[in-house]
Amino acid sequence: xxxxxxxxxxxxxxxxxxxxxxxxxxxxxxxxxxxxxxxxxxxxxxxxxxxxxxxxxxxxxxxxxxxxxxxxxxxxxxxxxxxxxxxxxxxxxxxxxxxxxxxxxxxxxxxxxxxxxxxxxxxxxxxxxxxxxxxxxxxxxxxxxxxxxxxxxxxxxxxxxxxxxxxxxxxxxxxxxxxxxxxxxxxxxxxxxxxxxxxxxxxxxxxxxxxxxxxxxxxxxxxxxxxxxxxxxxxxxxxxxxxxxxxxxxxxxxxxxxxxxxxxxxxxxxxxxxxxxxxxxxxxxxxxxxxxxxxxxxxxxxxxxx
Numbered sequence: 001x002x003x004x005x006x007x008x009x010x011x012x013x014x015x016x017x018x019x020x021x022x023x024x025x026x027x028x029x030x031x032x033x034x035x036x037x038x039x040x041x042x043x044x045x046x047x048x049x050x051x052x053x054x055x056x057x058x059x060x061x062x063x064x065x066x067x068x069x070x071x072x073x074x075x076x077x078x079x080x081x082x083x084x085x086x087x088x089x090x091x092x093x094x095x096x097x098x099x100x101x102x103x104x105x106x107x108x109x110x111x112x113x114x115x116x117x118x119x120x121x122x123x124x125x126x127x128x129x130x131x132x133x134x135x136x137x138x139x140x141x142x143x144x145x146x147x148x149x150x151x152x153x154x155x156x157x158x159x160x161x162x163x164x165x166x167x168x169x170x171x172x173x174x175x176x177x178x179x180x181x182x183x184x185x186x187x188x189x190x191x192x193x194x195x196x197x198x199x200x201x202x203x204x205x206x207x208x209x210x211x212x213x214x215x216x217x218x219x220x221x222x223x224x225x226x227x228x229x230x231x232x233x234x235x236x237x238x239x240x241x242x243x244x245x246x247x248x249x250x251x252x253x254x255x256x257x258x259x260x261x262x263x264x265x266x267x268x269x270x271x272x273x274x275x276x277x278x279x280x281x282x283x284x285x286x287x288x289x290x291x292x293x294x295x296x297x298x299x300x301x302x303x304x305x306x
Contacts, residue, residue: 025203025217026271027224034268035232042261045102046253049111077158077165082146084248085186088240089139091255092197093132098259099202106267124208131200131211135193142189146182153178194233195222202266207273221269232265 097116104111119125153174159165169175199221200214209217222229236258243254 025207025209025220027217027220028269028271030225030228030268032228032231035228035235035265038261038264038268039235039257041264042102042257042259045098045105045260045263046256048105049101050256077162078150078154079143079147082143082182082186084244085240086139086142086146086189088190088236089135089142089193090132091236091240091258092193092201092262093128093135095255095259095262096128096201096205098256099205099263102260102263103202103206106263119205122205122208124204124210127204127209127211127214128201131197131204131214134211135197138189138193142186145185145189149182149185150178190233190237194229194236195219198222198229198232198262199266199269202263203270217270225269 096119100116100119101111104115109115119128122128154168159168169178196215196218198218200211200218203209203214203217204211239254239258240251243250243252
């Protein structure tokens with residue numbers, strides 16, 4: 001009969017089970033006060049590096065203004081709200097640079113705009129890009145679904161303008177059906193995005209986890225803290241709506257705040273590693289003169305010639 005494993009047996013300093021459990025992120029139980037703390041720390045990060053955060057997120061108000069002009073110009077007004085609301089699905093990926101800024105400030109390091117770009121050199125950037133692609137696919141499906149819901153309510157006839165569109169939506173039974181069904185379906189999309197990404201990107205940034213491990217950890221965090229995570233989703237939705245009202249310009253503040261706060265929420269939910277493994281140093285890249293440009297493309301040929 002097999003004997004149980006003894007932890008102090010020679011040649012076996014650490015049991016396999018201990019190694020496996022150490023690799024799994026530990027999830028804390030949090031409360032609503034922790035959400036307030038995450039938002040407060042996120043605001044402090046934003047105040048510390050406001051110019052960098054606005055530079056990183058200026059695409060949001062610009063994109064919103066361009067989107068509004070496109071919608072008004074091509075009579076696809078019904079998609080304006082679904083597109084604006086759907087940007088929340090892409091927010092976790094778009095805030096990667098903000099996570100890096102918060103991480104550096106947390107460690108007492110100097111944070112600058114170039115430090116935010118350093119996230120592109122992370123060993124786990126491929127995994128982040130993979131999850132970002134998944135969120136993009138979710139966004140596209142949401143927009144197509146919202147279009148189908150509108151067509152089911154009003155058909156393919158385009159609204160004559162903003163007043164006509166508002167009258168259709170707010171004063172007809174089809175319009176109220178559209179509001180109820182559209183918000184309900186949009187809520188389901190938001191729940192899916194929240195569950196798979198609430199702590200996924202910060203986890204991949206700090207621990208260089210894979211997509212699967214990050215998504216599982218995010219799902220575990222939501223399952224362990226359903227009420228706080230639901231409250232967090234509500235906070236995100238309210239702030240995004242508030243930031244979108246003045247021609248999307250408020251997003252220049254809301255998006256950085258939520259990005260920084262998401263990092264601190266991750267800190268509240270996931271227990272830090274006791275003995276994090278340092279990354280190996282990046283290999284030194286030898287600088288070569290511009291005159292050698294064609295030869296620089298074929299370094300192996302230079303070695304063979306030598």
